[in-house]
Amino acid sequence: MSNPILVEVTRGGLVESRHRGAIVAIDGDGNTVFEMGDVEAAVFPRSACKAMQALPLIESGAADSYGFGNKELALACSSHNGEEAHVALAEHMLARAGKTVEALECGAHWSSQQPVLISQSRSFERPTALHNNCSGKHAGFVCACCHQDIDPAGYVNYDHPLQQTIRDVMEDLTGASLGQDNCGTDGCSIPSYAIPLKSLALGFARMGTGTGLAPIRAVASKRLFDACMAEPFYVAGTGRACTRLMQIDPGKIFCKTGAEGVFVAFLPHMGIAMAVKSDDGAGRAAEAIIAASLARFFEKHDRIYDALMAEADRPLRNWNGIHVGDVKVTDALRQ
Amino acid sequence: MSNPILVEVTRGGLVESRHRGAIVAIDGDGNTVFEMGDVEAAVFPRSACKAMQALPLIESGAADSYGFGNKELALACSSHNGEEAHVALAEHMLARAGKTVEALECGAHWSSQQPVLISQSRSFERPTALHNNCSGKHAGFVCACCHQDIDPAGYVNYDHPLQQTIRDVMEDLTGASLGQDNCGTDGCSIPSYAIPLKSLALGFARMGTGTGLAPIRAVASKRLFDACMAEPFYVAGTGRACTRLMQIDPGKIFCKTGAEGVFVAFLPHMGIAMAVKSDDGAGRAAEAIIAASLARFFEKHDRIYDALMAEADRPLRNWNGIHVGDVKVTDALRQ
Numbered sequence: 260m261s262n263p264i265l266v267e268v269t270r271g272g273l274v275e276s277r278h279r280g281a282i283v284a285i286d287g288d289g290n291t292v293f294e295m296g297d298v299e300a301a302v303f304p305r306s307a308c309k310a311m312q313a314l315p316l317i318e319s320g321a322a323d324s325y326g327f328g329n330k331e332l333a334l335a336c337s338s339h340n341g342e343e344a345h346v347a348l349a350e351h352m353l354a355r356a357g358k359t360v361e362a363l364e365c366g367a368h369w370s371s372q373q374p375v376l377i378s379q380s381r382s383f384e385r386p387t388a389l390h391n392n393c394s395g396k397h398a399g400f401v402c403a404c405c406h407q408d409i410d411p412a413g414y415v416n417y418d419h420p421l422q423q424t425i426r427d428v429m430e431d432l433t434g435a436s437l438g439q440d441n442c443g444t445d446g447c448s449i450p451s452y453a454i455p456l457k458s459l460a461l462g463f464a465r466m467g468t469g470t471g472l473a474p475i476r477a478v479a480s481k482r483l484f485d486a487c488m489a490e491p492f493y494v495a496g497t498g499r500a501c502t503r504l505m506q507i508d509p510g511k512i513f514c515k516t517g518a519e520g521v522f523v524a525f526l527p528h529m530g531i532a533m534a535v536k537s538d539d540g541a542g543r544a545a546e547a548i549i550a551a552s553l554a555r556f557f558e559k560h561d562r563i564y565d566a567l568m569a570e571a572d573r574p575l576r577n578w579n580g581i582h583v584g585d586v587k588v589t590d591a592l593r594q
Numbered sequence: 595m596s597n598p599i600l601v602e603v604t605r606g607g608l609v610e611s612r613h614r615g616a617i618v619a620i621d622g623d624g625n626t627v628f629e630m631g632d633v634e635a636a637v638f639p640r641s642a643c644k645a646m647q648a649l650p651l652i653e654s655g656a657a658d659s660y661g662f663g664n665k666e667l668a669l670a671c672s673s674h675n676g677e678e679a680h681v682a683l684a685e686h687m688l689a690r691a692g693k694t695v696e697a698l699e700c701g702a703h704w705s706s707q708q709p710v711l712i713s714q715s716r717s718f719e720r721p722t723a724l725h726n727n728c729s730g731k732h733a734g735f736v737c738a739c740c741h742q743d744i745d746p747a748g749y750v751n752y753d754h755p756l757q758q759t760i761r762d763v764m765e766d767l768t769g770a771s772l773g774q775d776n777c778g779t780d781g782c783s784i785p786s787y788a789i790p791l792k793s794l795a796l797g798f799a800r801m802g803t804g805t806g807l808a809p810i811r812a813v814a815s816k817r818l819f820d821a822c823m824a825e826p827f828y829v830a831g832t833g834r835a836c837t838r839l840m841q842i843d844p845g846k847i848f849c850k851t852g853a854e855g856v857f858v859a860f861l862p863h864m865g866i867a868m869a870v871k872s873d874d875g876a877g878r879a880a881e882a883i884i885a886a887s888l889a890r891f892f893e894k895h896d897r898i899y900d901a902l903m904a905e906a907d908r909p910l911r912n913w914n915g916i917h918v919g920d921v922k923v924t925d926a927l928r929q
Binding site: 261268270271272273275276277278279301302303364365366367368369373376377380381391441442443444445446447448451453519520537538539540541544577578579580581583584 | 596603605606607608610611612613614636637638699700701702703704708711712715716726776777778779780781782783786788854855872873874875876879912913914915916918919
């Protein structure tokens with residue numbers, strides 16, 4: 260079985276490239292609202308599940324102990340651009356736990372955003388782990404350990420107490436079994452577990468609605484979603500889809516991207532979460548699919564709907580600024 | 595009908611992403627050696643057909659008149675990194691025709707290669723059209739015009755005499771009809787024509803073998819392929835697939851990538867050309883497919899075969915250098 264073509268890339272009115280994928284929207288009780296493609300197939304959520312991984316930071320009491328507000332919590336859930344404000348805040352989070360960049364085990368890389376990379380390369384010789392797009396999540400990990408008097412050394416490893424806790428949290432939220440059998444290593448070296456796309460969406464629906472969760476987890480989940488929606492710049496950064504989507508109408512949309520074409524979202528006004536995977540891992544496809552899928556839940560042609568569809572159907576311009584084609588969702592995704 | 599999955603991206607032993615595509619290998623007489631997927635479907639060759647577009651530079655006498663050797667001809671066929679040597683040579687080509695960067699109509703952009711971009715951003719404020727990956731092709735266009743006393747102004751436009759000539763050349767080589775109906779605009783603003791993948795491969799088989807071509811065109815084609823194989827750095831640059839593949843055993847492989855997952859190649863010892871399109875436009879897929887397809891024409895486990903298969907199956911390492919997965923061709927592409 261092959262997943263449907265959900266996004267086309269055109270040039271001169273002809274289709275140049277095609278993206279297949281799967282999407283599922285689900286409520287906190289596990290009722291599917293709509294689905295396309297094989298939504299039972301296991302996917303690596305990658306960075307899309309950072310809000311799940313940030314729960315121990317709150318549930319352990321570390322976030323309150325260290326005085327973290329919306330910005331810090333958003334950064335703990337982020338795949339950020341490595342802009343100055345992101346880097347400074349990650350460093351601040353570590354400092355609250357008495358730690359420095361040395362405690363981070365995520366590795367270092369330049370920003371994936373060209374304007375930021377140019378600025379970075381003019382400012383310093385090489386990036387540190389603070390510039391890693393995952394440094395906020397890792398700073399949160401270190402803080403969660405330190406607050407609980409757990410040695411953070413090796414916190415990226417499968418057997419470290421923190422990763423065991425995260426595994427328990429994610430199993431509770433998604434209902435999926437996580438273990439060595441479905442475990443891979445993420446770009447930042449922590450375990451990433453392949454789980455059914457539908458289970459991933461269900462986990463976010465439960466986080467957003469609190470359905471079936473212990474009260475402390477329901478409260479912590481809401482706090483993380485609210486923090487991300489309040490500070491979308493700290494979830495991604497300048498020019499990024501997550502930030503743009505959450506800025507359309509603050510508080511109306513929570514969303515988070517992950518590598519290899521994953522995207523998750525939650526709509527507070529509907530109590531519905533969704534998860535996307537583009538088969539080929541293309542971010543441009545996942546962004547278009549999630550935007551069009553979110554648009555279904557707003558009145559056609561109201562401001563939010565139009566803003567979302569402008570993300571779902573995007574013009575491609577060449578080096579001279581000429582409109583040469585479009586990235587656009589297929590009819591399957593249009594209302 | 596959907597094209598077969600030709601490339602898989604794994605993580606922790608599980609498949610994370612999948613790339614579908616089509617590949618055809620053909621000889622100069624039009625006999626198909628092997629094919630997978632829909633090879634009659636039209637694709638935009640994009641930069642993969644730059645060697646075709648460079649023929650007027652030689653056939654007009656401009657290349658000889660301006661004293662262009664292998665490096666200049668390779669650059670005329672290139673999608674280069676914008677490294678210093680590329681930029682200097684493009685400027686030199688223009689100077690031979692009495693022109694400067696002002697004559698280029700391709701637009702400007704930073705290098706797509708991160709190490710080059712970092713170096714560029716530390717050396718100058720913003721890139722010029724000379725840094726555009728297509729500047730060698732465009733310099734060749736300007737030279738072809740100037741040598742023939744054709745005003746190069748507007749040389750990127752569909753109706754300019756140069757583009758009319760290129761259209762005739764490409765129709766002659768591929769047997770496909772090119773016109774407004776199948777024309778789009780490329781990244782560098784010149785016309786790009788959607789043609790069947792098989793016709794694209796046939797055009798390169800004819801260029802490589804000379805079969806069915808006027809003598810002047812056969813000679814010019816061989817000269818361009820030989821130039822690219824002699825100077826692979828000038829066809830792409832540091833760290834690029836085209837350059838690596840042509841460096842494996844100089845003179846044994848001609849190849850050229852194009853945007854949105856296109857790749858073409860010619861094997862002089864077999865007289866066979868091939869063309870690849872990954873459905874989703876992923877370069878990583880096109881690179882793996884072309885490498886594995888080229889490997890079929892060498893003895894299993896000789897040095898060239900092994901080097902090609904090392905391009906077809908590539909480890910993925912994370913920011914800490916850990917081997918987290920692989921990009922690899924599926925069994926369909928293995929001998």
